[in-house]
Amino acid sequence: MAESLSTGAARPGRAITLLSMAAFVSTATVRVADPLLPQIAHEFDVTPAAASVVATSAALAYGLFQIVYGAIGDRFGKFTVIAAVTLCAAFSTAAASLAGDLTVLGLLRFISGGTAAVVIPLAIAHIGDVVPYEQRQAVLGRFLSGQILGVLFGQAVGGIFADHVGWRGIFLLLGVLYLAIDGLLWLELISGRVVDRRAQAASLRGLPGRYLALLRLATVRRVVAIVCAEGFLFFGGLTYLGAFARHEFALSYTGVGLVLGWFGIGGMIYAVTVKWFIARLGERGMVRVGGTLWTAGFLAIAGAGGWWWLPAAVMAAGVGFYMHHATLQTIATQMAPQARGLAISLFAFLFYIGQALGVALCGQLIELAGYRVMFAVVGAALAGLALTFAETVLRPSRF
Numbered sequence: 001m002a003e004s005l006s007t008g009a010a011r012p013g014r015a016i017t018l019l020s021m022a023a024f025v026s027t028a029t030v031r032v033a034d035p036l037l038p039q040i041a042h043e044f045d046v047t048p049a050a051a052s053v054v055a056t057s058a059a060l061a062y063g064l065f066q067i068v069y070g071a072i073g074d075r076f077g078k079f080t081v082i083a084a085v086t087l088c089a090a091f092s093t094a095a096a097s098l099a100g101d102l103t104v105l106g107l108l109r110f111i112s113g114g115t116a117a118v119v120i121p122l123a124i125a126h127i128g129d130v131v132p133y134e135q136r137q138a139v140l141g142r143f144l145s146g147q148i149l150g151v152l153f154g155q156a157v158g159g160i161f162a163d164h165v166g167w168r169g170i171f172l173l174l175g176v177l178y179l180a181i182d183g184l185l186w187l188e189l190i191s192g193r194v195v196d197r198r199a200q201a202a203s204l205r206g207l208p209g210r211y212l213a214l215l216r217l218a219t220v221r222r223v224v225a226i227v228c229a230e231g232f233l234f235f236g237g238l239t240y241l242g243a244f245a246r247h248e249f250a251l252s253y254t255g256v257g258l259v260l261g262w263f264g265i266g267g268m269i270y271a272v273t274v275k276w277f278i279a280r281l282g283e284r285g286m287v288r289v290g291g292t293l294w295t296a297g298f299l300a301i302a303g304a305g306g307w308w309w310l311p312a313a314v315m316a317a318g319v320g321f322y323m324h325h326a327t328l329q330t331i332a333t334q335m336a337p338q339a340r341g342l343a344i345s346l347f348a349f350l351f352y353i354g355q356a357l358g359v360a361l362c363g364q365l366i367e368l369a370g371y372r373v374m375f376a377v378v379g380a381a382l383a384g385l386a387l388t389f390a391e392t393v394l395r396p397s398r399f
Helices: 013-031 033-043 053-064 066-076 078-098 102-116 119-130 133-162 166-191 207-215 218-238 241-249 253-302 307-332 337-369 371-392
Strands: none
Touching: 013 033, 013 053, 013 078, 013 102, 013 119, 013 133, 013 166, 033 053, 033 102, 033 133, 033 166, 033 241, 033 253, 053 066, 053 102, 053 337, 066 078, 066 119, 066 207, 066 337, 078 102, 078 119, 078 166, 119 133, 119 337, 133 166, 133 253, 133 307, 207 218, 207 337, 218 253, 218 307, 218 337, 218 371, 241 253, 241 307, 241 371, 253 307, 253 371, 307 337, 307 371, 337 371
16 A cells, blocks of 8 residues: 555645544543543532543543444545544533433443544544655644644643533533534535545454454554553543542642643643654654653652642643654554554554553552552553553564
């Protein structure tokens, strides 16, 4: 398969910008649960660990639905599938605002997480189809600015809005944003400017065998194992930062949102400096520096003597995460170019399954040993993960 479109192909910039907008609202939908956990726990009279079902259900669905999205995207066109499923995401997200109990809310979050799951992996696979490898990490960095802003909106603005419109109003707002962006996606698709590559041989038939065939590749096994551990550790711990700040420092929901928002700011720092980082550090250097930063961030959270420690710690963790994850993500676009949609879906599946398991187990660790021990354990484990990745990272020429 050719690694990029011919020079006569349509320019992908506009389509990638729209996909970045879709990534914004998709990510905001998943991450908005973080600052809302204390408020939802209070409304339904449960502990934050019990209320975390609104985070774990969305993350679990996000991962599970990847099993089919990759094959469907390869068969019918990645951009087309994103536009179709995003419409469903709009209605399921808005419907969460009407939930009358935690069980119904958890179910609606499962549906909204499953439909939100279509955007980022298929968008990354689409970029892999239309952008040459040597330009891909920089383009992915620009695309990820939408995802990063989604994190910032979901965590910071979500916390601020919680003080004014409540968690129900936030889910309704996200549903409306979905509808607006989905309309733009359809207009771009109808215009004929989108090059939406399809593989006629791809289908859902024989899907387990095709995934097993991917897993027979050593490169695929290493990449997906690392991303699963990354999701488990990083977001398993980060999900409880809002509850920790509320519990330990009695911050308002606005304060919690502003603290969490520094993760998104860290991501934006990465997005605007990605070319500089790549040119000077290379892939291994990106992973090593990123691993140092996210470990320092988590350990600083564990030892925080006041809320004012948290913004810098969260920002460092954010820069570190994107340096590590974006490098891993770029490698993933090339680990099986003949079935890129399927490969990226497997990558995303294990990333979000890791998150769901991590949130559940980190919640148990908090109940056993407290927030600070959990953050310290996660920070130490993240150091080991980054070191492992740095020693096994594959350069483009190795594929």
